[in-house]
Amino acid sequence: MDVPAIPARLEEDALGTRFIPGGLAYGIQTMRAVENFSISGRAIADIEGFVAAIIVIKRAAARANRRMGSLDERIAEAIDQAGSEYAGAVGRDDFPVDIYHGGGGTAANMNVNEVLANRASEILTGRKGPNPVHPNTHVNMAQSTNDVIPSAMKMALGGELAVLRTTLAGLVETIAAKEGAFADVVKLARTCLQDALPVTLGQQFSGYRVAFERQIEDLALLEASCLRLPLGATAVGTCFGASTDYRAAVFEELAVLTGKSYQVEEHLFDALQNVDHWVRVSATLKAIALVLSKMSADLRLMSSGPRAGLGEIVLPAVQPGSSIMPGKVNPVMPEMMMQVAFRVIGNDTTVTRAAEGELDLNVWESIILEALAESIRLMRRSIPLFISSCVAGIAVNVERCLADASGSLALSTALAAIYDYPTASAIAKHAATHGLSIRDASVAHGLLSEAEADLLFGDISAFTNPGRTERLIARFRAGRRT
DSSP, rough: OOOOOOOOOEEEEEEEEEOTTTSSSHHHHHHHHHHOOOOSOOOOGGGGTTHHHHHHHHHHHHHHHHHHTOHHHHHHHHHHHHHHHHHHHHOOTTTOOOSSTTTTTTTHHHHHHHHHHHHHHHHSSSSSSSSOOOIIIITTTTTOOHHHHHHHHHHHHHHHHHHHHHHHHHHHHHHHHHHHHHOOOOOEETTTTTEEEEHHHHHHHHHHHHHHHHHHHOOOOOOHTTTOOOOTTTTTOOOOOHHHHHHHHHHHHHHHHHHHHOOOSOOOHHHOOOOOHHHHHHHHHHHHHHHHHHHHHHHHTOOOSSSOOOOOEEEOOOOOEEEEEEEEOOOOHHHHHHHHHHHHHHHHHHHHHTTOOBBBOOHHHHHHHHHEEEHHHHHHHHHHHHHHHHHHGGGOOOOOOOHHHTTTTTHHHHHHSSSHHHHHHHHHHHHHHHHHOOOHHHHHSSSSSSHHHHHSSSSSSGGGGHHHHHHHHHHHHHHHOO
């Protein structure tokens, strides 16, 4: 049986009238935005949590306005119900505005206003249009795009930061497990890509762990700062159209709807003019990306070879590495992680420029939102893959690590501590010239007896332990004095 077509409806805005196809959930201003801005293929519905945050603000506002007696009870309840229905069903068909739109987010705000107004009208009348609920008069009551959009950004991105923090905690847990497993694996440290003193692989991994732990703490602070919203500031921070009672009530309703203790920004003019908060968020995301990239680059280097490189570790083989060279396996997971980091770093530049703003409102928040949302999304999706397909499966070439560490000319540092720098330098030069270890060069020079050389260099794991090193050096210095 044919379904009867829904008749088109005539809608009007400040620029004129348009016929809107009857099946569309949105209205005339959203239609104009779709025609004007469809360039990126990324709609506001694609930004995790963003439209849902706007919707919950509209629900809280409707409830608050009903409490104030400013909004008819039936209309307020219909808006609330419509918001509840759409909260878990945010799709591109209904919220198609391109994230690259001008106007400081007006198109996004009106897209939600129109969808909720149309659905609320249908709830009240049992049919589609004409609409007793108006998107501006009723759904947008006591609000402005200028306070709704930055508030929704904080709500959405605050939630995404929480997800990223949990994801990063999983990486810390995996690194900590490897740190313990590699606690006794002695390897050669490298500074300026040259041989240095020995460390354990566990000690090296501890550096990654602590960096990520610090960034988890930074994320927690940023999450907390996202609980401060400029809601109620309306257009320019003067709260025009939003009464004192409404401003208190809307935050109370937000708490009921979200379970979170959102509070008003301390200074509303600052909150609308300046977005340096997002610069701090972006800087933290960049810092995380940089450590991810550094760790990934380290893994690539340590696993290089396997025969002509460092070959200290073996990464899980997840796919063939060449279409022409059989047996080649590439470090594809670290390389994926590094590309994510490059993108996050680029997004930080976008946020930095967009944060400049001008006069009484920063109108570039749409691109700030897209850049930050992409950075978070890429990292929270890539990090679990990096964990499961790379970090968790790292194996060690223990013999190779020990051999490289034992042969390092940097072991002459112990001789410098016991004797002096010129003496140690002469031993190192002799070892390099004759292809000897520092141990053997010390004996050949007559500086140490075989027994003394074995005591000092026989177990180079002592060089990774400050207490053991200190005791050894003290013992040899005492022997020199006697």
